[in-house]
Amino acid sequence: MRGCSHRGLGRFLAGKCVRMAVLVLLVSFSAFMLVSLSPVDPLTANVGQTALGSMSPEQIARLEAYWGVGTPPIRRFISWAGDFFRGEMGTSLLYRRPVALVIQERLANSLGLMAAAWLISGGLGFGLGIWAGAKKGGMADRILCFYGLIMASTPGFWLALMLLMIFAVRLQWLPVGFGVPVGVEAEAVTLADRFRHAILPAAALSLTSISSIMLHTREKMIQVMESDYVLYARARGESFRRIVWRHGLPNVMLPALTLQFGAVSEIFGGSVLVEQVFSYPGLGQAAVTAGLGGDVPLLLGITVISAWIVFGGNMTADLLCAAIDPRLRQAQRKGQTS
Protein backbone atom coordinates (compact mmCIF):
# COMPACT_ATOMS: atom_id res chain seq x y z
CA MET A 1 0.00 0.00 0.00
CA ARG A 2 2.72 2.40 1.02
CA GLY A 3 4.69 1.94 -2.18
CA CYS A 4 1.51 2.24 -4.15
CA SER A 5 0.59 5.57 -2.71
CA HIS A 6 4.14 6.81 -3.30
CA ARG A 7 3.87 5.87 -6.93
CA GLY A 8 0.50 7.60 -6.99
CA LEU A 9 2.11 10.73 -5.62
CA GLY A 10 4.85 10.53 -8.25
CA ARG A 11 2.35 10.34 -11.05
CA PHE A 12 0.36 13.16 -9.51
CA LEU A 13 3.45 15.38 -9.35
CA ALA A 14 4.51 14.49 -12.90
CA GLY A 15 1.06 15.43 -14.16
CA LYS A 16 1.25 18.71 -12.29
CA CYS A 17 4.68 19.48 -13.79
CA VAL A 18 3.36 19.06 -17.32
CA ARG A 19 0.45 21.36 -16.56
CA MET A 20 2.81 23.81 -14.98
CA ALA A 21 5.03 23.90 -18.08
CA VAL A 22 2.03 24.52 -20.34
CA LEU A 23 0.78 27.21 -18.00
CA VAL A 24 4.13 29.03 -17.91
CA LEU A 25 4.39 28.89 -21.69
CA LEU A 26 0.91 30.30 -22.21
CA VAL A 27 1.20 32.94 -19.49
CA SER A 28 4.56 34.23 -20.72
CA PHE A 29 3.37 34.23 -24.31
CA SER A 30 0.24 36.22 -23.53
CA ALA A 31 2.21 38.63 -21.35
CA PHE A 32 4.66 39.09 -24.20
CA MET A 33 1.90 39.67 -26.74
CA LEU A 34 0.28 42.24 -24.49
CA VAL A 35 3.53 44.17 -24.12
CA SER A 36 4.24 44.15 -27.83
CA LEU A 37 0.68 45.29 -28.58
CA SER A 38 0.90 48.05 -25.98
CA PRO A 39 1.06 51.57 -27.43
CA VAL A 40 3.90 52.51 -25.09
CA ASP A 41 7.03 53.23 -27.11
CA PRO A 42 9.99 52.11 -24.99
CA LEU A 43 12.19 54.85 -26.43
CA THR A 44 9.81 57.71 -25.58
CA ALA A 45 9.01 56.15 -22.23
CA ASN A 46 12.59 55.67 -21.07
CA VAL A 47 14.64 58.26 -22.91
CA GLY A 48 12.10 61.04 -23.25
CA GLN A 49 10.78 63.01 -26.22
CA THR A 50 13.14 65.96 -25.80
CA ALA A 51 16.24 63.82 -25.43
CA LEU A 52 15.26 61.82 -28.51
CA GLY A 53 14.84 65.05 -30.50
CA SER A 54 18.39 66.11 -29.85
CA MET A 55 19.92 62.75 -30.83
CA SER A 56 21.46 61.78 -34.12
CA PRO A 57 19.77 59.10 -36.24
CA GLU A 58 22.68 56.71 -35.52
CA GLN A 59 22.18 57.08 -31.78
CA ILE A 60 18.44 56.48 -32.16
CA ALA A 61 19.11 53.39 -34.27
CA ARG A 62 21.43 52.06 -31.55
CA LEU A 63 18.75 52.66 -28.90
CA GLU A 64 16.12 51.01 -31.09
CA ALA A 65 18.31 47.96 -31.39
CA TYR A 66 18.82 47.94 -27.60
CA TRP A 67 15.06 48.01 -26.90
CA GLY A 68 14.40 45.63 -29.80
CA VAL A 69 12.03 47.99 -31.59
CA GLY A 70 12.55 46.79 -35.17
CA THR A 71 12.61 43.05 -34.52
CA PRO A 72 9.33 41.11 -35.17
CA PRO A 73 7.64 40.16 -31.85
CA ILE A 74 7.59 36.42 -32.57
CA ARG A 75 11.36 36.34 -33.18
CA ARG A 76 11.94 38.21 -29.92
CA PHE A 77 9.70 35.82 -28.00
CA ILE A 78 11.38 32.75 -29.43
CA SER A 79 14.82 34.05 -28.62
CA TRP A 80 13.67 34.87 -25.05
CA ALA A 81 12.07 31.45 -24.60
CA GLY A 82 15.19 29.70 -25.93
CA ASP A 83 17.37 31.52 -23.40
CA PHE A 84 14.85 30.87 -20.65
CA PHE A 85 14.96 27.12 -21.25
CA ARG A 86 18.73 27.21 -20.91
CA GLY A 87 18.19 28.82 -17.50
CA GLU A 88 19.07 32.30 -18.71
CA MET A 89 16.51 34.95 -17.85
CA GLY A 90 18.32 37.72 -19.66
CA THR A 91 19.22 41.23 -18.56
CA SER A 92 16.80 43.84 -17.40
CA LEU A 93 16.83 46.72 -19.86
CA LEU A 94 15.90 49.28 -17.22
CA TYR A 95 18.07 48.17 -14.31
CA ARG A 96 20.92 46.94 -16.57
CA ARG A 97 21.36 43.95 -14.29
CA PRO A 98 20.51 40.24 -14.73
CA VAL A 99 16.76 39.71 -14.39
CA ALA A 100 17.34 36.84 -11.97
CA LEU A 101 19.19 39.19 -9.60
CA VAL A 102 16.55 41.93 -9.76
CA ILE A 103 13.78 39.43 -9.10
CA GLN A 104 15.68 37.82 -6.26
CA GLU A 105 16.15 41.14 -4.50
CA ARG A 106 12.57 42.28 -5.07
CA LEU A 107 11.09 38.93 -4.17
CA ALA A 108 12.91 38.95 -0.84
CA ASN A 109 11.14 42.22 0.00
CA SER A 110 7.76 41.16 -1.33
CA LEU A 111 7.76 37.65 0.02
CA GLY A 112 7.86 38.80 3.62
CA LEU A 113 5.06 41.24 2.95
CA MET A 114 2.88 38.72 1.15
CA ALA A 115 3.58 35.91 3.60
CA ALA A 116 2.63 38.15 6.51
CA ALA A 117 -0.57 39.28 4.78
CA TRP A 118 -1.40 35.71 3.80
CA LEU A 119 -0.88 34.29 7.28
CA ILE A 120 -2.69 37.11 9.04
CA SER A 121 -5.66 37.08 6.69
CA GLY A 122 -5.81 33.28 6.68
CA GLY A 123 -5.52 32.81 10.43
CA LEU A 124 -7.76 35.69 11.44
CA GLY A 125 -10.25 35.10 8.65
CA PHE A 126 -10.58 31.43 9.50
CA GLY A 127 -10.92 32.02 13.23
CA LEU A 128 -13.42 34.85 12.88
CA GLY A 129 -15.37 32.92 10.24
CA ILE A 130 -15.70 29.94 12.60
CA TRP A 131 -16.82 32.25 15.39
CA ALA A 132 -19.38 34.06 13.28
CA GLY A 133 -20.73 30.87 11.71
CA ALA A 134 -20.99 28.94 14.96
CA LYS A 135 -23.04 31.72 16.54
CA LYS A 136 -25.00 32.66 13.47
CA GLY A 137 -27.24 35.66 14.00
CA GLY A 138 -25.43 36.71 17.17
CA MET A 139 -23.90 40.12 17.82
CA ALA A 140 -20.41 39.03 16.82
CA ASP A 141 -21.73 37.48 13.63
CA ARG A 142 -23.55 40.65 12.64
CA ILE A 143 -20.56 42.87 13.28
CA LEU A 144 -18.19 40.52 11.44
CA CYS A 145 -20.56 40.19 8.50
CA PHE A 146 -20.83 43.94 8.24
CA TYR A 147 -17.05 44.29 8.33
CA GLY A 148 -16.65 41.49 5.80
CA LEU A 149 -19.08 42.97 3.31
CA ILE A 150 -17.60 46.46 3.63
CA MET A 151 -14.07 45.13 3.16
CA ALA A 152 -15.04 42.85 0.29
CA SER A 153 -16.25 45.92 -1.59
CA THR A 154 -13.28 48.11 -0.72
CA PRO A 155 -10.47 48.37 -3.27
CA GLY A 156 -7.12 47.50 -1.72
CA PHE A 157 -5.32 50.59 -2.99
CA TRP A 158 -7.97 52.91 -1.53
CA LEU A 159 -7.60 51.27 1.86
CA ALA A 160 -3.83 51.60 1.49
CA LEU A 161 -4.25 55.32 0.83
CA MET A 162 -6.49 55.71 3.87
CA LEU A 163 -4.02 53.91 6.12
CA LEU A 164 -1.26 56.05 4.72
CA MET A 165 -3.18 59.25 5.40
CA ILE A 166 -4.16 58.26 8.93
CA PHE A 167 -1.14 56.45 10.33
CA ALA A 168 1.71 57.94 8.33
CA VAL A 169 0.61 61.50 7.57
CA ARG A 170 -1.79 62.48 10.40
CA LEU A 171 -0.55 60.47 13.33
CA GLN A 172 3.00 60.00 11.98
CA TRP A 173 3.30 56.67 13.77
CA LEU A 174 4.62 54.79 10.80
CA PRO A 175 6.77 55.67 7.78
CA VAL A 176 5.14 56.99 4.60
CA GLY A 177 6.76 54.56 2.24
CA PHE A 178 9.76 52.62 0.94
CA GLY A 179 11.18 49.43 2.40
CA VAL A 180 13.89 51.08 4.49
CA PRO A 181 14.43 54.54 6.06
CA VAL A 182 15.53 57.28 3.65
CA GLY A 183 19.05 58.64 4.06
CA VAL A 184 20.40 55.78 6.10
CA GLU A 185 23.31 53.67 4.95
CA ALA A 186 22.40 50.17 3.77
CA GLU A 187 24.51 48.58 6.49
CA ALA A 188 22.86 50.64 9.23
CA VAL A 189 19.33 49.49 8.38
CA THR A 190 18.05 47.27 11.17
CA LEU A 191 15.47 44.50 11.01
CA ALA A 192 13.20 46.66 13.16
CA ASP A 193 13.35 49.36 10.48
CA ARG A 194 12.34 46.92 7.79
CA PHE A 195 9.54 45.64 10.02
CA ARG A 196 8.21 49.15 10.67
CA HIS A 197 8.14 49.85 6.94
CA ALA A 198 6.26 46.64 6.21
CA ILE A 199 3.48 47.16 8.76
CA LEU A 200 1.22 49.45 6.73
CA PRO A 201 1.47 47.60 3.41
CA ALA A 202 0.94 44.27 5.16
CA ALA A 203 -2.06 45.68 7.01
CA ALA A 204 -3.57 47.06 3.81
CA LEU A 205 -3.11 43.72 2.10
CA SER A 206 -4.46 41.54 4.89
CA LEU A 207 -7.39 43.72 5.96
CA THR A 208 -8.98 43.36 2.55
CA SER A 209 -8.23 39.69 2.04
CA ILE A 210 -9.53 38.69 5.49
CA SER A 211 -13.08 39.29 4.35
CA SER A 212 -13.23 36.67 1.61
CA ILE A 213 -11.82 33.84 3.72
CA MET A 214 -13.91 34.93 6.69
CA LEU A 215 -17.19 35.07 4.77
CA HIS A 216 -16.53 31.74 3.09
CA THR A 217 -15.56 30.05 6.36
CA ARG A 218 -18.67 31.47 8.01
CA GLU A 219 -20.89 30.16 5.23
CA LYS A 220 -19.34 26.71 5.46
CA MET A 221 -19.52 26.71 9.23
CA ILE A 222 -23.24 27.50 9.11
CA GLN A 223 -23.70 24.56 6.75
CA VAL A 224 -21.81 22.28 9.10
CA MET A 225 -23.73 23.48 12.16
CA GLU A 226 -26.98 22.68 10.36
CA SER A 227 -25.74 19.30 9.15
CA ASP A 228 -27.14 15.95 10.21
CA TYR A 229 -23.97 14.97 12.02
CA VAL A 230 -24.00 18.04 14.21
CA LEU A 231 -27.65 17.36 15.05
CA TYR A 232 -26.63 13.83 16.02
CA ALA A 233 -23.73 15.10 18.10
CA ARG A 234 -26.16 17.39 19.93
CA ALA A 235 -28.54 14.47 20.40
CA ARG A 236 -25.65 12.62 22.01
CA GLY A 237 -25.17 15.38 24.52
CA GLU A 238 -21.95 16.88 23.17
CA SER A 239 -21.40 20.45 24.32
CA PHE A 240 -21.41 23.37 21.93
CA ARG A 241 -17.68 23.87 22.34
CA ARG A 242 -16.91 20.25 21.64
CA ILE A 243 -19.12 20.30 18.58
CA VAL A 244 -17.33 23.33 17.17
CA TRP A 245 -13.94 21.82 17.94
CA ARG A 246 -14.51 18.21 16.92
CA HIS A 247 -17.01 18.53 14.09
CA GLY A 248 -16.90 22.16 12.98
CA LEU A 249 -13.17 22.79 12.66
CA PRO A 250 -12.13 19.68 10.71
CA ASN A 251 -15.00 19.91 8.28
CA VAL A 252 -14.50 23.61 7.59
CA MET A 253 -10.72 23.21 7.40
CA LEU A 254 -10.69 21.48 4.00
CA PRO A 255 -12.56 24.09 1.97
CA ALA A 256 -10.81 26.87 3.88
CA LEU A 257 -7.37 25.45 3.01
CA THR A 258 -8.26 25.22 -0.68
CA LEU A 259 -9.57 28.75 -0.63
CA GLN A 260 -6.64 30.22 1.27
CA PHE A 261 -4.03 28.64 -0.98
CA GLY A 262 -6.04 29.80 -3.96
CA ALA A 263 -6.00 33.29 -2.46
CA VAL A 264 -2.25 33.46 -3.07
CA SER A 265 -3.07 34.91 -6.47
CA GLU A 266 -5.29 37.58 -4.96
CA ILE A 267 -2.63 38.61 -2.48
CA PHE A 268 -0.13 38.72 -5.32
CA GLY A 269 -2.42 40.90 -7.38
CA GLY A 270 -3.21 43.10 -4.39
CA SER A 271 0.48 43.53 -3.61
CA VAL A 272 1.09 45.15 -7.01
CA LEU A 273 -1.25 48.01 -6.15
CA VAL A 274 -0.39 48.28 -2.49
CA GLU A 275 3.37 48.35 -3.17
CA GLN A 276 2.74 51.09 -5.70
CA VAL A 277 0.92 53.18 -3.09
CA PHE A 278 3.64 52.75 -0.47
CA SER A 279 6.54 52.91 -3.00
CA TYR A 280 7.55 49.61 -1.47
CA PRO A 281 10.45 48.13 -3.46
CA GLY A 282 8.81 44.77 -4.05
CA LEU A 283 8.07 42.54 -6.99
CA GLY A 284 4.74 44.21 -7.67
CA GLN A 285 6.30 47.61 -8.07
CA ALA A 286 8.99 46.18 -10.34
CA ALA A 287 6.26 44.61 -12.46
CA VAL A 288 4.55 47.96 -12.93
CA THR A 289 7.82 49.69 -13.80
CA ALA A 290 8.77 46.95 -16.24
CA GLY A 291 5.36 47.00 -17.89
CA LEU A 292 5.25 50.75 -18.33
CA GLY A 293 8.87 50.96 -19.45
CA GLY A 294 8.70 48.12 -21.96
CA ASP A 295 11.33 46.12 -20.10
CA VAL A 296 10.28 42.83 -21.65
CA PRO A 297 12.83 40.43 -20.07
CA LEU A 298 12.11 41.69 -16.56
CA LEU A 299 8.33 41.66 -17.08
CA LEU A 300 8.37 38.11 -18.44
CA GLY A 301 10.65 36.99 -15.63
CA ILE A 302 8.26 38.38 -13.03
CA THR A 303 5.26 36.90 -14.84
CA VAL A 304 6.80 33.44 -14.81
CA ILE A 305 7.78 33.68 -11.15
CA SER A 306 4.28 34.83 -10.19
CA ALA A 307 2.72 31.98 -12.16
CA TRP A 308 5.01 29.58 -10.30
CA ILE A 309 4.06 30.92 -6.91
CA VAL A 310 0.32 30.91 -7.61
CA PHE A 311 0.49 27.47 -9.14
CA GLY A 312 2.55 26.25 -6.22
CA GLY A 313 -0.10 27.56 -3.82
CA ASN A 314 -2.88 25.70 -5.58
CA MET A 315 -0.84 22.53 -5.77
CA THR A 316 -0.06 22.69 -2.06
CA ALA A 317 -3.79 22.97 -1.41
CA ASP A 318 -4.43 19.87 -3.53
CA LEU A 319 -1.72 17.91 -1.75
CA LEU A 320 -2.86 18.96 1.72
CA CYS A 321 -6.49 18.13 0.99
CA ALA A 322 -5.51 14.73 -0.36
CA ALA A 323 -3.50 14.13 2.80
CA ILE A 324 -6.26 15.25 5.17
CA ASP A 325 -9.49 14.05 3.57
CA PRO A 326 -9.98 10.29 4.04
CA ARG A 327 -12.33 10.18 1.04
CA LEU A 328 -9.62 11.54 -1.27
CA ARG A 329 -7.01 9.24 0.25
CA GLN A 330 -9.19 6.26 -0.62
CA ALA A 331 -9.90 7.57 -4.12
CA GLN A 332 -6.15 7.77 -4.77
CA ARG A 333 -5.61 4.21 -3.61
CA LYS A 334 -8.50 3.01 -5.75
CA GLY A 335 -7.01 4.75 -8.74
CA GLN A 336 -3.86 2.70 -8.16
CA THR A 337 -5.48 -0.72 -7.95
CA SER A 338 -7.76 -0.35 -10.96
Add this chain to the structure above:
Amino acid sequence: MEQKEKTPLLAVRHLSISFTQYKRWWRREEQQAIRDLSLEVGAGEMVAVVGSSGSGKSLLAHGVMGLLPYNASWEGDIFYKGEPLTEERLKKLRGREIVLVPQGASYLNPLMTTGEQVRQGARDRESRRQCREALERYGLGEETESLYPFQLSGGMARRVMIAAAVQRKPCLVIADEPTPGLHLEAAKRVLSHFREMAEEGAGVLLITHDLELALLTADRIVVFYAGTNLEEAWAGDFTQEEQLRHPYTRALFRGMPKNGFQAAAGAQPYGDNLPEGCVYEPRCPWRQEQCRQPVPYRQLRGGRVRCWRDI
Protein backbone atom coordinates in the same frame (compact mmCIF):
# COMPACT_ATOMS: atom_id res chain seq x y z
CA MET B 1 -55.07 0.55 28.84
CA GLU B 2 -52.79 -1.36 31.13
CA GLN B 3 -50.08 1.24 30.91
CA LYS B 4 -52.37 3.89 32.31
CA GLU B 5 -51.89 2.90 35.95
CA LYS B 6 -48.11 3.25 35.95
CA THR B 7 -46.48 6.51 35.01
CA PRO B 8 -45.30 6.01 31.47
CA LEU B 9 -41.62 6.53 30.69
CA LEU B 10 -42.40 9.10 28.03
CA ALA B 11 -45.70 10.89 27.68
CA VAL B 12 -46.33 13.38 24.92
CA ARG B 13 -49.56 15.35 25.35
CA HIS B 14 -51.10 17.62 22.72
CA LEU B 15 -47.80 18.38 21.07
CA SER B 16 -47.88 20.90 18.22
CA ILE B 17 -44.83 22.02 16.29
CA SER B 18 -44.89 24.91 13.86
CA PHE B 19 -42.40 26.72 11.71
CA THR B 20 -42.10 30.41 11.03
CA GLN B 21 -41.52 31.03 7.39
CA TYR B 22 -41.11 34.14 5.32
CA LYS B 23 -43.16 34.14 2.20
CA ARG B 24 -42.27 36.64 -0.48
CA TRP B 25 -39.69 38.27 1.82
CA TRP B 26 -41.91 40.09 4.25
CA ARG B 27 -44.99 37.99 4.98
CA ARG B 28 -44.39 35.93 8.08
CA GLU B 29 -46.28 32.72 8.11
CA GLU B 30 -46.74 30.01 10.68
CA GLN B 31 -46.62 26.56 9.15
CA GLN B 32 -47.96 23.84 11.39
CA ALA B 33 -46.09 20.56 10.99
CA ILE B 34 -47.45 18.61 13.95
CA ARG B 35 -50.86 19.24 15.48
CA ASP B 36 -52.21 17.93 18.77
CA LEU B 37 -50.17 14.76 18.95
CA SER B 38 -50.34 12.53 22.01
CA LEU B 39 -48.60 9.27 22.71
CA GLU B 40 -47.03 7.28 25.50
CA VAL B 41 -44.11 4.90 25.71
CA GLY B 42 -43.73 2.64 28.71
CA ALA B 43 -40.53 1.05 29.97
CA GLY B 44 -39.86 -2.24 28.20
CA GLU B 45 -42.28 -1.31 25.48
CA MET B 46 -41.76 -0.70 21.80
CA VAL B 47 -44.09 1.80 20.22
CA ALA B 48 -44.01 2.42 16.50
CA VAL B 49 -45.16 5.69 15.00
CA VAL B 50 -46.13 4.78 11.46
CA GLY B 51 -46.81 7.37 8.80
CA SER B 52 -45.98 8.12 5.21
CA SER B 53 -42.95 10.17 4.23
CA GLY B 54 -43.34 13.90 4.68
CA SER B 55 -45.95 13.61 7.41
CA GLY B 56 -43.61 15.19 9.97
CA LYS B 57 -42.55 12.10 11.87
CA SER B 58 -38.90 13.02 12.22
CA LEU B 59 -39.90 16.32 13.80
CA LEU B 60 -41.53 14.33 16.58
CA ALA B 61 -38.16 12.71 17.32
CA HIS B 62 -36.34 16.04 17.19
CA GLY B 63 -39.04 17.68 19.29
CA VAL B 64 -38.73 15.13 22.08
CA MET B 65 -34.94 15.43 21.98
CA GLY B 66 -35.19 19.22 22.12
CA LEU B 67 -33.37 19.59 18.81
CA LEU B 68 -35.83 21.54 16.71
CA PRO B 69 -34.40 24.08 14.25
CA TYR B 70 -34.25 27.68 15.41
CA ASN B 71 -37.30 28.76 13.41
CA ALA B 72 -39.54 26.10 14.95
CA SER B 73 -41.65 26.47 18.05
CA TRP B 74 -43.68 23.95 19.99
CA GLU B 75 -46.59 23.76 22.39
CA GLY B 76 -47.93 20.98 24.54
CA ASP B 77 -46.43 18.85 27.26
CA ILE B 78 -43.69 16.28 27.21
CA PHE B 79 -43.22 14.23 30.36
CA TYR B 80 -40.31 11.94 31.07
CA LYS B 81 -40.66 9.64 34.07
CA GLY B 82 -43.61 11.67 35.19
CA GLU B 83 -41.89 15.05 35.18
CA PRO B 84 -41.87 17.73 32.50
CA LEU B 85 -38.96 17.31 30.14
CA THR B 86 -37.39 20.75 30.34
CA GLU B 87 -34.43 22.03 28.36
CA GLU B 88 -32.48 21.92 31.61
CA ARG B 89 -33.24 18.24 32.19
CA LEU B 90 -32.71 17.36 28.56
CA LYS B 91 -29.20 18.73 28.73
CA LYS B 92 -28.35 16.13 31.36
CA LEU B 93 -30.30 13.25 29.79
CA ARG B 94 -29.52 13.69 26.11
CA GLY B 95 -27.10 11.07 24.89
CA ARG B 96 -27.16 9.31 28.28
CA GLU B 97 -30.66 8.23 29.34
CA ILE B 98 -32.40 9.37 26.18
CA VAL B 99 -30.68 8.43 22.95
CA LEU B 100 -31.46 9.04 19.31
CA VAL B 101 -30.68 6.52 16.60
CA PRO B 102 -30.79 8.55 13.39
CA GLN B 103 -31.49 7.54 9.83
CA GLY B 104 -28.17 6.83 8.21
CA ALA B 105 -24.53 7.52 7.48
CA SER B 106 -25.11 11.25 6.91
CA TYR B 107 -25.48 11.57 10.68
CA LEU B 108 -21.86 10.55 11.14
CA ASN B 109 -19.03 13.05 10.84
CA PRO B 110 -17.48 12.28 7.42
CA LEU B 111 -13.93 13.03 8.61
CA MET B 112 -13.84 10.91 11.74
CA THR B 113 -13.39 7.18 12.13
CA THR B 114 -16.29 5.07 13.32
CA GLY B 115 -14.58 3.99 16.51
CA GLU B 116 -13.81 7.55 17.52
CA GLN B 117 -17.40 8.55 16.93
CA VAL B 118 -18.84 5.66 18.91
CA ARG B 119 -16.48 6.48 21.77
CA GLN B 120 -17.19 10.20 21.32
CA GLY B 121 -13.51 10.95 21.37
CA ALA B 122 -12.76 9.12 24.62
CA ARG B 123 -9.40 7.33 24.49
CA ASP B 124 -9.26 5.49 27.81
CA ARG B 125 -9.17 1.70 28.11
CA GLU B 126 -12.64 1.34 29.55
CA SER B 127 -14.27 3.30 26.72
CA ARG B 128 -12.32 1.32 24.16
CA ARG B 129 -13.47 -1.94 25.68
CA GLN B 130 -17.08 -0.76 25.81
CA CYS B 131 -16.96 0.40 22.22
CA ARG B 132 -15.45 -2.91 21.07
CA GLU B 133 -18.10 -4.86 22.97
CA ALA B 134 -20.97 -2.79 21.64
CA LEU B 135 -19.78 -3.13 18.06
CA GLU B 136 -19.18 -6.84 18.48
CA ARG B 137 -22.68 -7.33 19.81
CA TYR B 138 -23.98 -6.18 16.43
CA GLY B 139 -21.59 -8.26 14.39
CA LEU B 140 -19.11 -5.50 13.62
CA GLY B 141 -15.48 -6.52 13.89
CA GLU B 142 -12.50 -4.61 15.16
CA GLU B 143 -11.70 -3.30 11.69
CA THR B 144 -14.95 -1.31 11.68
CA GLU B 145 -13.47 1.07 14.21
CA SER B 146 -10.93 2.39 11.76
CA LEU B 147 -13.40 2.85 8.90
CA TYR B 148 -14.73 6.24 7.87
CA PRO B 149 -18.49 6.72 7.40
CA PHE B 150 -18.23 6.70 3.60
CA GLN B 151 -16.73 3.21 3.80
CA LEU B 152 -19.73 1.78 5.70
CA SER B 153 -22.69 0.10 4.03
CA GLY B 154 -26.17 1.33 4.95
CA GLY B 155 -26.73 -1.57 7.31
CA MET B 156 -23.33 -1.15 8.95
CA ALA B 157 -23.91 2.56 9.51
CA ARG B 158 -27.21 1.78 11.27
CA ARG B 159 -25.61 -0.90 13.41
CA VAL B 160 -22.79 1.48 14.32
CA MET B 161 -25.31 4.03 15.53
CA ILE B 162 -27.27 1.38 17.39
CA ALA B 163 -24.04 0.30 19.07
CA ALA B 164 -23.32 3.92 19.97
CA ALA B 165 -26.76 4.17 21.55
CA VAL B 166 -26.66 0.87 23.42
CA GLN B 167 -23.29 1.37 25.08
CA ARG B 168 -24.86 4.20 27.08
CA LYS B 169 -27.45 1.76 28.53
CA PRO B 170 -30.31 4.14 27.77
CA CYS B 171 -33.81 4.21 29.29
CA LEU B 172 -35.46 5.68 26.24
CA VAL B 173 -34.42 4.99 22.66
CA ILE B 174 -35.84 7.06 19.82
CA ALA B 175 -35.20 5.45 16.45
CA ASP B 176 -35.86 7.73 13.51
CA GLU B 177 -36.47 5.73 10.32
CA PRO B 178 -33.79 3.10 10.90
CA THR B 179 -34.73 0.87 7.98
CA PRO B 180 -34.97 2.69 4.60
CA GLY B 181 -32.47 1.55 2.03
CA LEU B 182 -31.91 -1.79 3.71
CA HIS B 183 -32.95 -5.08 2.19
CA LEU B 184 -35.58 -7.01 4.09
CA GLU B 185 -33.25 -9.25 6.07
CA ALA B 186 -31.02 -6.39 7.19
CA ALA B 187 -34.05 -4.27 8.11
CA LYS B 188 -35.53 -7.11 10.18
CA ARG B 189 -32.22 -7.55 11.89
CA VAL B 190 -31.97 -3.85 12.74
CA LEU B 191 -35.49 -3.86 14.18
CA SER B 192 -34.79 -6.99 16.19
CA HIS B 193 -31.98 -5.05 17.88
CA PHE B 194 -34.50 -2.46 19.00
CA ARG B 195 -36.76 -5.25 20.22
CA GLU B 196 -33.85 -6.56 22.30
CA MET B 197 -33.42 -3.15 23.89
CA ALA B 198 -37.10 -3.15 24.84
CA GLU B 199 -36.76 -6.66 26.27
CA GLU B 200 -33.90 -5.36 28.39
CA GLY B 201 -36.21 -2.74 29.86
CA ALA B 202 -35.75 0.36 27.73
CA GLY B 203 -38.67 2.18 26.17
CA VAL B 204 -38.33 2.31 22.39
CA LEU B 205 -40.05 4.85 20.18
CA LEU B 206 -39.69 3.65 16.61
CA ILE B 207 -40.51 6.12 13.88
CA THR B 208 -41.03 4.47 10.53
CA HIS B 209 -42.99 4.51 7.30
CA ASP B 210 -43.01 0.72 7.02
CA LEU B 211 -46.14 -0.67 8.69
CA GLU B 212 -45.34 -4.30 7.92
CA LEU B 213 -41.91 -4.15 9.53
CA ALA B 214 -43.29 -2.25 12.51
CA LEU B 215 -45.94 -4.92 13.04
CA LEU B 216 -43.24 -7.58 13.23
CA THR B 217 -41.57 -6.03 16.25
CA ALA B 218 -43.58 -3.29 17.96
CA ASP B 219 -46.11 -3.69 20.78
CA ARG B 220 -48.24 -0.78 19.81
CA ILE B 221 -48.74 1.16 16.62
CA VAL B 222 -49.47 4.87 16.49
CA VAL B 223 -50.86 5.78 13.10
CA PHE B 224 -49.58 9.16 12.03
CA TYR B 225 -51.20 11.14 9.24
CA ALA B 226 -50.81 14.77 8.11
CA GLY B 227 -49.09 15.87 11.31
CA THR B 228 -51.29 14.17 13.85
CA ASN B 229 -52.15 10.72 15.15
CA LEU B 230 -55.37 9.11 13.99
CA GLU B 231 -55.22 5.89 15.92
CA GLU B 232 -53.34 3.97 18.53
CA ALA B 233 -53.70 0.21 18.20
CA TRP B 234 -52.06 -2.94 19.47
CA ALA B 235 -49.96 -4.75 16.93
CA GLY B 236 -52.32 -7.70 17.32
CA ASP B 237 -55.28 -5.59 16.12
CA PHE B 238 -53.80 -5.65 12.65
CA THR B 239 -54.79 -9.28 12.13
CA GLN B 240 -58.39 -8.31 11.36
CA GLU B 241 -59.69 -5.21 9.64
CA GLU B 242 -62.72 -5.03 11.98
CA GLN B 243 -60.50 -4.54 15.03
CA LEU B 244 -59.00 -1.37 13.61
CA ARG B 245 -60.61 1.84 14.74
CA HIS B 246 -59.99 4.46 12.05
CA PRO B 247 -60.93 4.49 8.37
CA TYR B 248 -57.37 5.48 7.46
CA THR B 249 -55.87 2.58 9.39
CA ARG B 250 -58.28 0.27 7.64
CA ALA B 251 -57.19 1.71 4.30
CA LEU B 252 -53.59 1.08 5.35
CA PHE B 253 -54.53 -2.46 6.28
CA ARG B 254 -56.08 -3.08 2.88
CA GLY B 255 -53.03 -1.56 1.26
CA MET B 256 -50.74 -4.21 2.65
CA PRO B 257 -49.73 -6.82 0.05
CA LYS B 258 -51.16 -9.76 1.95
CA ASN B 259 -54.53 -8.02 2.37
CA GLY B 260 -55.22 -7.23 -1.24
CA PHE B 261 -52.84 -4.34 -2.00
CA GLN B 262 -55.70 -1.85 -2.51
CA ALA B 263 -54.68 1.77 -2.61
CA ALA B 264 -57.08 4.35 -1.23
CA ALA B 265 -57.85 7.26 -3.55
CA GLY B 266 -56.49 10.73 -2.86
CA ALA B 267 -53.36 11.99 -1.15
CA GLN B 268 -52.27 13.26 2.22
CA PRO B 269 -52.84 17.01 2.74
CA TYR B 270 -49.77 19.14 3.52
CA GLY B 271 -48.88 22.20 5.51
CA ASP B 272 -51.05 25.12 4.38
CA ASN B 273 -54.15 23.29 3.27
CA LEU B 274 -54.87 21.14 6.28
CA PRO B 275 -58.63 20.83 6.84
CA GLU B 276 -60.12 22.48 9.92
CA GLY B 277 -61.63 19.28 11.23
CA CYS B 278 -60.58 15.70 10.67
CA VAL B 279 -57.47 15.58 8.43
CA TYR B 280 -58.73 12.41 6.77
CA GLU B 281 -62.19 13.82 6.05
CA PRO B 282 -61.55 14.63 2.35
CA ARG B 283 -60.69 10.98 1.64
CA CYS B 284 -62.99 9.28 4.12
CA PRO B 285 -65.78 7.06 2.83
CA TRP B 286 -67.82 7.65 6.03
CA ARG B 287 -67.50 11.44 6.16
CA GLN B 288 -70.37 13.43 7.56
CA GLU B 289 -71.12 16.99 8.61
CA GLN B 290 -69.52 16.89 12.07
CA CYS B 291 -66.18 15.72 10.62
CA ARG B 292 -65.56 19.35 9.67
CA GLN B 293 -65.19 20.20 13.33
CA PRO B 294 -62.06 19.30 15.32
CA VAL B 295 -62.23 15.66 16.38
CA PRO B 296 -61.13 14.62 19.89
CA TYR B 297 -58.74 11.77 20.48
CA ARG B 298 -60.75 9.21 22.44
CA GLN B 299 -60.52 5.74 23.93
CA LEU B 300 -61.99 2.87 21.96
CA ARG B 301 -61.63 -0.90 22.42
CA GLY B 302 -58.37 -0.69 24.36
CA GLY B 303 -56.85 1.73 21.92
CA ARG B 304 -57.42 5.32 20.94
CA VAL B 305 -58.89 6.89 17.85
CA ARG B 306 -59.50 10.33 16.41
CA CYS B 307 -62.88 9.69 14.81
CA TRP B 308 -66.53 10.26 15.73
CA ARG B 309 -67.75 6.88 14.55
CA ASP B 310 -67.49 3.59 16.34
CA ILE B 311 -66.51 1.39 13.48
